[in-house]
Amino acid sequence: MKRAARFMVFYAGLLGLWTLLAELKIWPPYLFPTPWGVGEALYAGFQDHSYWIAIRVSMQRVLIGYAISVVLGMILGLGVASNKFLEETMGGLLVSLQSLPSICWWPLALLWFGLNQNAILFVVIMGSLLSVTLAMEDGRKQMPKIFSMAGRNLGASGFKLFWYVLLPASLPFIVSGLKQGWAFAWRSLITAEMLYLSLGLGQVLMMGRDLNDMSAVIAVMILIIAIGYVVDGVVFKGMERRLQHRWGLSAAS
């Protein structure tokens, strides 16, 4: 209850400050919109379905890209973790590549795939692949060896060993990496969509800029934050809670 009250006070204060600044009219309204201006923009965007379409297109892209990242990243991570040669050669490369913002791949992606969906997907994959790979590598190494021994002992091998033992056993160690990968995928997607205008939330945001409609820009920003927050809170928090319940881990981990 107390927590909810603090929460309310904080956001009421924030809105109040925003309203005050807007009302003082230090900047013209098209540069610094009022909260209700943004609210109207949100309402209008959903009303004419343009936000629904943008959300659907963006989610579709990020889900496909992220799914490919997770599968590839797990394979790569397992490979690097279980092969000394790969670890020594590729391990360092992967870490250094992670410092590269994924949008740097955009020019190459355009040349390789042309100006289309695949270029966007490529940037999304490059954004999240490394997080997943490094997390999987780390998870495979941290995972107690007794699980894979017990699995082999009970007749699991090859893909069955991976699917029924290695993957679930390393999940507590890779869940934060999966989460990070998701965040990177989401950011990369919006960036790429702002550069290549073909539906999606990034495009609606840029449209607001072109129309000099800062209410619409902020409205889309709020949408992007909200979607990121909901996925994190629903999907990943749920996964963490399930893991904690099953493994008996403390909430801290």
Next chain:
Amino acid sequence: MSTSAQEFPVHIPLPVDPLLTDLRLPVRPGSSRGKVGPVTVGTSVPDVRPVVAKVGLDDICLSYKAESGARLLALDRINLEVRPGEFACIVGPSGCGKSTLLHLIAGLHQQTSGRILVDGKSVQGTSTDRILIFQEHGLFPWLTVGGNVEFGMKMKGISKAEREEKIRYYLRLVHLGKFKDSYIHQLSGGMRQRVAIARALATEPDVLLMDEPFAALDAQTRDLLHDELERIWSETGRTIIFVTHNVREAIRLGDRVILLTFRPGRVKSEFHIDLPRPRHLEDANVARVAREILDELREEINRSLEVEYNEGAKPHVEVGVEV
């Protein structure tokens, strides 16, 4: 550590499974468990034909590369035969490679030379006819108790209906029928080891390999599990190879105690334990036999201490030991 006698309802009538009746009768060469042949119950017919060992170790050697680069011998020409249905205990000082030997039999590691025979046939790699029970149980925390027991059967491709039935049967066998849907972290140490036993038995292995399974448990829990294990062994007729550093535990359980030397591990001596069952750790007879074995074991322990003091540190010998 909630271990009270309550966990062990004294007599739950067990479901009758024709495959699981006591088959520790003379087994003919080549005949598999379950087909006992015309043995008249009551009249003990001495079987003069040689019994093919369930597990045979033929000149097993294992060497490994030390940090210094030199090759060190961990196991040296181990020869051993374990009869079908026998309860064989292996004891030795830590560092004699007894756990490693079990890992080799389980097929989790590869010996440098020598052969491992099951029913007289050379085997390689893991197989569900030889299941290892680890000291740290090795249960899967992402699965329920039932899911753990099911795991080996699922890998073997046994049908869902049959799996369900066997989960129920084996959980009842270890008195954990009510815990099918619990997760591992919700169980006490003793209960976890019983789940590990149920999981191992559910794949219906001929041989159970047990690697100091009760070492981490408190004394009362261990006593109860000794009784449980002895009962399960006599009810299911499995062959058990049990590794421990506790000589009394070995005598309490085993038909035979095999003593290994300190590094490299060799078979130093064997003791046939003819004491009537059930035995207790505190029996005077157990203590008497233990003294005899301990005298020999002490030589090895002294040797290991000498090496340890001289080298400053004990080199890592047991390949399969988990941290």
